[in-house]
Amino acid sequence: MAHQLKFSFDVVLAFLSPLIIIWVAYRLSAPWTWADLRGFLSLRYSKPFYGPFSLQKAYQSYAKYSRLSANEFSHKRTAYNSLSRTHKRLGHKLGYPEKLNKLQYVTDLNAVITEGIAEVARKDLQVDDIHTGPGDLGRVREALKHFIRDWSEEGARERDRIFEPILTVLSQINPEERAQKKVLVPGSGLGRLAWEISQLGFDTTANELSFFMSLAFRFLLSDEATTSKNQHHLRPYAHWFSHQRSNESLFRTVSFPDAIPRLTPNLQLAEVDFLTLSPPTRTLRNPESFWSSSGPQDLPGYDYIVTLFFIDTSLNIFATIEHIFTLLRPGGTWINLGPLLWTSGGQAKLELSLAEVINAATEIGFIFREDDICAQRAVECEYTGDLSAMMRWVYKAEFWVAAKPK
Numbered sequence: 001m002a003h004q005l006k007f008s009f010d011v012v013l014a015f016l017s018p019l020i021i022i023w024v025a026y027r028l029s030a031p032w033t034w035a036d037l038r039g040f041l042s043l044r045y046s047k048p049f050y051g052p053f054s055l056q057k058a059y060q061s062y063a064k065y066s067r068l069s070a071n072e073f074s075h076k077r078t079a080y081n082s083l084s085r086t087h088k089r090l091g092h093k094l095g096y097p098e099k100l101n102k103l104q105y106v107t108d109l110n111a112v113i114t115e116g117i118a119e120v121a122r123k124d125l126q127v128d129d130i131h132t133g134p135g136d137l138g139r140v141r142e143a144l145k146h147f148i149r150d151w152s153e154e155g156a157r158e159r160d161r162i163f164e165p166i167l168t169v170l171s172q173i174n175p176e177e178r179a180q181k182k183v184l185v186p187g188s189g190l191g192r193l194a195w196e197i198s199q200l201g202f203d204t205t206a207n208e209l210s211f212f213m214s215l216a217f218r219f220l221l222s223d224e225a226t227t228s229k230n231q232h233h234l235r236p237y238a239h240w241f242s243h244q245r246s247n248e249s250l251f252r253t254v255s256f257p258d259a260i261p262r263l264t265p266n267l268q269l270a271e272v273d274f275l276t277l278s279p280p281t282r283t284l285r286n287p288e289s290f291w292s293s294s295g296p297q298d299l300p301g302y303d304y305i306v307t308l309f310f311i312d313t314s315l316n317i318f319a320t321i322e323h324i325f326t327l328l329r330p331g332g333t334w335i336n337l338g339p340l341l342w343t344s345g346g347q348a349k350l351e352l353s354l355a356e357v358i359n360a361a362t363e364i365g366f367i368f369r370e371d372d373i374c375a376q377r378a379v380e381c382e383y384t385g386d387l388s389a390m391m392r393w394v395y396k397a398e399f400w401v402a403a404k405p406k
């Protein structure tokens with residue numbers, strides 16, 4: 001009997017050991033800190049929770065912005081100090097050491113915003129104050145530049161070029177019908193386009209996966225953090241010394257927001273991966289007419305999906321287009337404007353040309369509209385460009401309007 005028990009215990013152990021080894025290896029595959037180790041030992045550690053766009057990662061990156069930037073100052077200082085005595089004297093005459101001090105000073109001023117964002121995360125989302133792994137300074141800076149693109153007067157020129165074709169199509173809808181129309185904006189970044197669409201009267205959902213973006217948007221949505229126009233100030237270009245005509249231009253201050261957004265019944269925020277969204281159900285406008293006159297407009301799904309600088313962030317563009325198709329109701333419309341700058345590092349499973357994207361969308365079932373304001377065309381535009389810099393990166397982004405058949 002004892003012999004049999006020992007035999008079955010050995011079999012179970014032999015079966016479980018490889019699984020335990022795989023599990024431990026998986027959990028050790030992330031870069032580790034003391035906090036990670038504590039989390040691991042308390043069995044609280046889960047990879048998605050600390051993923052690259054997660055709330056936790058974004059929160060700690062905003063909270064640590066000053067500290068993360070300090071590495072950069074010391075690198076710049078070390079580089080300057082390595083100059084010969086003659087060149088240091090020349091640098092001194094130009095005021096280069098003061099320029100490095102100024103960088104530190106304006107970064108501390110920018111930290112007022114990043115700390116404000118971290119505070120919103122603590123208050124609104126009760127974020128855990130555990131700090132794990134290194135923060136991501138690059139993504140914080142990218143989001144800060146979006147304050148200028150989306151919410152400053154300086155960004156209006158960039159916005160007008162890309163919003164105009166989209167808002168013109170949506171403006172064709174009778175204002176009385178707009179509240180019944182559901183619009184999804186996937187990859188909504190800091191939310192300006194979604195907000196503009198909601199201001200036209202549409203029932204709008206801004207969808208954003210990255211908490212680096214949505215925490216910054218929440219900072220503006222918060223009636224504690226943001227109360228008046230142009231109350232916040234940033235020096236968004238200070239950390240990139242290239243292509244600057246002067247130090248005044250490098251360290252210049254941009255104020256925001258030029259308008260104050262708030263979440264309302266017709267502007268919601270979905271902070272999830274777009275690919276996990278389901279078609280929304282709808283309340284019938286006239287329930288009595290359900291059997292007699294319900295049409296495609298009463299079926300579940302969005303009436304419009306608007307993608308702006310979004311589809312090329314897909315790891316699998318086929319899955320993205322298919323999901324746009326699934327989320328639209330029959331007769332619904334996809335409006336797109338953006339380039340094809342496929343996700344870097346060869347992460348995308350497919351990197352299609354424009355012609356291939358259009359063919360794929362047609363195969364999936366979309367019908368491209370060619371009538372006047374809906375006609376497919378290139379739109380020259382920029383993305384978080386610095387107006388005063390000596391360099392401009394101009395996209396010839398593609399605009400199209402495509403319908404899901406009824």
Ligand SMILES: C[S@@+](CC[C@H](N)C(=O)[O-])C[C@H]1O[C@@H](n2cnc3c(N)ncnc32)[C@H](O)[C@@H]1O
Binds near residue numbers: 213
């Ligand atoms: C290039 S940015 C454009 C942001 C905004 N549309 C604009 O034009 O300013 C792409 C955005 O899509 C978001 N994104 C990428 N994949 C996503 C997904 N699967 N679900 C939701 N958002 C996603 C990114 O986090 C990023 O904010």
